[in-house]
Amino acid sequence: MTSPLRTRSFSRPRNNRRIAGVCAGLAQRFGMRPGTVRLLFVLSCLLPGPQFLAYLVLWALMPSE
Secondary structure, three states, X not given: OOOOOOXXXXXXXXXXXXOOOHHXXXXXXXXXXXXHHHHXXXXXXXXOOOHHHHHHHHHHHOOEO
């Protein structure tokens, strides 16, 4: 017996948003807790790289529920 595949949407949820809902949407998509994804994002901002730019791009590309 196999369980049916459950598709997870790639969108920004209307509830549980903090700024734009990007971290909550990513957490929902990958089956994680939103707080964990937010913490990982904040910690990644301490490293050099375009993390904030990636957040803005995801905000623009991810559809809202």
